[in-house]
Structures are given as C-alpha cells and as structure tokens.
Amino acid sequence: MLQAEINMKKSEDIENPLSVEEIEPRLYLGNVTAATNVVFLKNQNITHILTIDSFPLPAFVASSINIVTKYIQIADMNREDILQYFPSCIEFIENALKDPKNKVLVHCFYGVSRSATIVIAYLMKKYSLSYQRAFERAKSKRCLVQPNHGFAQQCKLFHKMNYSIDPCCKNYKIFRLKLAAEQVKFAKILPMNFMDLLKPDPAIIRENPEPFVYRCRKCRRIVAAKSNLILHKVPKRNENFDSPISRRRESEQKYLNHLAGETSDQDAIIDITDKILSTSLSDKSLSEGKEEQPKTQKEEDVEICNKFYFIEPLLWMKDVINNVEGKLYCPTCKTKIGNFNWIMASKCLCGTQVFPSFYLVPSKIDFSNVVQNILQVTI
Template identity: 45%
Template structure:
C-alpha cells in the first residue's frame, strides 16, 4: 500500500472510509492503565494492537477505520465523526465517549485515536480524565501531557473543555453558555448550507403556546393579539456593552443585564429561521412584526453588545405576563 498519499473510498449508504493515508509511523502512549492515545497508523497496526492487548478502539476522525480493522473479531469500536476545526462540536460527544472508555477499561484496553493523535483524541481523553477524577481542565491537560508530549487540543476544543468543567463535568442543557455554544455550532452550519440542517434542530425550542405539560408561567405575548411567543426561560441575557460569547465564562452581576432588546433562542413558530439565514420574526397568529433574526450577521443591541447568531424581540412589540393557559389556539 502507498502510504504517501491520502484518499477515501465510498462504501454503502454513502459513507466515506479511509483507503490510504499518511499519518506517520505508529505512535501511541498510555495515559492511564488501559487507556491509550495514538494516531491512525497505530489504530491500524495489528501487531501493535495485539502488543498492548487492545480490544476497544475509539475513533475521533472525519472517516471511520478501514473495515479490516473495524470488523476484527474481539475488538469493539466507536466512531465520532469530527474534523479538527475550532468550530466543530466535540463537547456533545463527551458523555458517550466517557461511557465507552469506562466500559473498555473495565473489560480490557482502549485506544483513543484521531488522525495524528494530537488534538481530537487528546480532547476526548482530557474530558474523560476531568469527569473521572473530578479535576480541572488544566490539571487533566497536565496529567495527559506528562504521558504524551503531543497532547494539544485546538483552541475551540480547549474552550469546550473549559465549558465542560464549568458545567460540573456533565452536559447541562439549561446552562446559558452551553445554549450559546450550540447556537454557534448551528450557525456555522447555516453559513455553509444556507438552511438549518436537521441534525441541528435541537437548538429550536418548543412553541410555548403549545406546551401542555408544566408550561412556563412566565411568558412574553404579542402585544397586539396576546399570543404567547416566548418563555422567560428562552431568554439569552446579555451584559450591557459586552459581546455575548459562550467562551466568556466569568460570572456577571444580574443587575448589569440589558433589557433594550430581548435576545432569545429560536422557537418552533419561527418557520423562516429554519430555511433562511436572516429575516423578520412575525407573530404566528396576527403576523405583526415582533423582531428579526440573523444566523450569520448577528445583531448589535443599542447598548453596544454584539450578539451572533441573533434572534430578538423588540420590547415594545411584546408584553410580559405571569400567567399562561395550558393550550392556546394559534
């Protein structure tokens, strides 16, 4: 096989699979007993896999392992499809990767690898160490780095690891910065394909007017027809004059939050927001203009704060209410 070129072949159901690659010589290091980080070459080196008694392989790459490896008897595999780009979402895979590594270490040896064994695989292993030992990102990084000099998550993955630490080594879907992170990931995809891909529809929240089980009693209504259009829990509060970013994790005094514009999460009634990069937000009942949205350009609040992506309601177009019926007619 020619190891000096890199190509892929298409297999069933349109999936891409590596055929040839050049990830350098076999390279792997043991981080904890039964937990190794390596490159793609190591993951396809049958002699080396046998030497370390590897029976689990976790692939974090753009393509899965060649079938001659993934179909080996006695080896269980997991594939996380992610490229080594700052805006890629690895955070959402931390929990499933942790469970896979835990199972692997209980039953044998696991190799976590990406292409070069530097960024993506290191990120997954650092997240595992953080959760396993309840340690900070910095501690987990140094722990892994002491065993493998190539450990180096890219800047985006490092920020995701720090967010994971802030959430207490779990995925808290109600955590403000996690919600902002997911919106930014979705926005990056919208920039590429011009619509919201179905795999990112989880950022679109349920229509509060149709929620019948434990509806949020604190809502915003269209001031013209009084149709419920958002819950207080949909708000994305911003600090006056400060750019809203999921990477800025320092706490803010709630008294500093601006109310000149209500930035919110995308909600199911915002049909145009799922098929366009930007546009108006009209009341789904009376069609009055309530605000606007932009996945790509964002919006600057009169207070000076820049928010991107942005979905906002103009305060003069809505009213706050502390009472909501279980079901409202549209």
C-alpha cells in the same frame, strides 16, 4: 491484507511513525500508525480501539485480531462539535476498563488534538477535574497533546455543565446556535440535525406553564417565556457607548497609551478580534477552573440588559428555517414584533452585539405573569 492497503500503511508509517503513550493504566493515546500496527496491538494486548478521525480503521485491523472498535467521524477543526460525542466515548472507555483484562487505545491521525480531547474529557469526568488540570495530566504522559482552541473551549463548557450535556445551559444553547449559524451561512437553510434548536411554542397550553411570559402587545398572544431569554451583559461604558465624544476620547487614550508603550500588540489583536467576532459567548464565561464570584446587588443591577429581548428560536418562527435573516411577526395578529439573523450580529441598544440573533422589540411586547392573570380571571 490487500497489497494496496499494505502499500498505504507503509507510506503512512514513514510520514507518521508509531507514537503512543499510556495515559492511565490500560488507557493508551496514540496515532493512526499505532492503531493499524497489528504487531503492536497484539503485543500490548489492546482489546478496544476508539477512532476519532476522518476515516475509519482499515478492514484488515478488525479482521486480523479480535478487537472491539468504535468510530467517530470528525475533522480537526475549531468549529467541529466534538462535545456531542463526549458521553458516548466516555461510556465506551469506562465499559471497556471495567474488565481488568481490557486495554483501550484512543487515537486520531496524529494523536494530538481530536483523540487527546476525548481522553481529556474522560479524565475530567473520572476525577472531577477542570480542563486545565486534565490537560496537564494528559500532557505529562504524552507531550504531543494539544487540542485545538475550539475543542479546548468545548471541554471547558463540559466542565461548566458538570461533565454532562445540559440542554438548558445558556452557554450550551449559544454554542449550538453558533454551530447552526455556520451551517445556515452556507446551506441557506437550517439543517435537520439542528431542528431541536427550535423550542416549543410557549403559547401551547401545558400542565405546568411557565409563570413569566412575554406577550404581543396588540393581541396578547404569548410569544416567549422567561426561560427562552438569552441574556447578555451591558458593556461597562454603557452611558456614552456610542457618543462621538466617548469614541474620540477612547481613540485618543489608546493613541497616548500606544506612544507610552502601555498597549501591547496582543491587546490590539484582541481588541480587533472582539470587534470582528462580536459574541455573547466569551472565553471569559468559560474561564477554566474559576468559580463565578457572587455579584453584589449593584453589579447585578447594571450587568443584565433589558433593552432588547434576545431569545432562542421558537417553533412559531416559521421563517427562521428557510431564511438567513428576516422579520419576526406575531403568529396570530401578524404584527411585526422583532427580527432574526443567522449570519450577522445584531447590536442591542446597550452596545452589545449578539450572534446569531433572534430578538423581540420591547415596545411591541408586554411582560406578564400567567399565574397572576389566571387568578385574576378566576376571581
């Protein structure tokens, strides 16, 4: 062991004393001090280490003992995409524990958020648990467990996708679009690792075309398929959403409620936050452990908005790669058919704000049934 590494480890041990607990038989969750303490690793017969941290383990750990390691580089920040690593990390743990002689240590710097998130995701999949139940199970073994809010939401999304990553899941699409938007905000271009967000051009002839599509009203070119839609709900107060009278009445009612003590500070914070961070992906849509209740026909009629067609980005939208905002033109006749914005929310006529947004204006688009059209031509 190099002297510099020894001095660094001693300094970390003082600030971050060894902390580790056994969450499951032969599965440990701890901090970096535990993962770099060779004596501890030998005494506990640790055979595998999964590092979820900003830096990999020092070289002396792997060279001192015969141990299998896996490293995931990630910061403990709400907007980090830890969800993408769930499948590979879970597989690493599962494969290691197949041998009854093996023991796995999962760690980050403190063993509180990043590594805890991975262990929770493992418990969720292994026992088909909701996030909350898996969280409580892990916390009962290690009281320090506390994933940050963003990681907790990603665990809930993992549960919603049945413990896998489903690229067709609406909430997953929105989640990744938001991650991409954060990158575009600073880089001003769409990073290469998000190019998969650009879905295939629906106008390309394929063996099994989607039956329901949206066409440019002027030249009839297909510009989107029904599966490309990102639906949003109409606000409950839809009729007079933006009328001055309704806004005044709402303000007056809030003021009266405040005087009566009916409005809490928390409600005010939530109200302000909702306005600042307007989004079509709400925490409620990922609510823990609650199955969506069947909707009545009346509820379905008023919930889904069709005033604007918000869609996922498509390959024919060339400008979305190198611009943060702009107009969408039909790739054939060049007619303006919509707009896009990576960094600002776009407000639908129903009042909902969607971010990021790629939308087609209904007056420029026609909905049609491809199969029906083919049959008509054939006949």
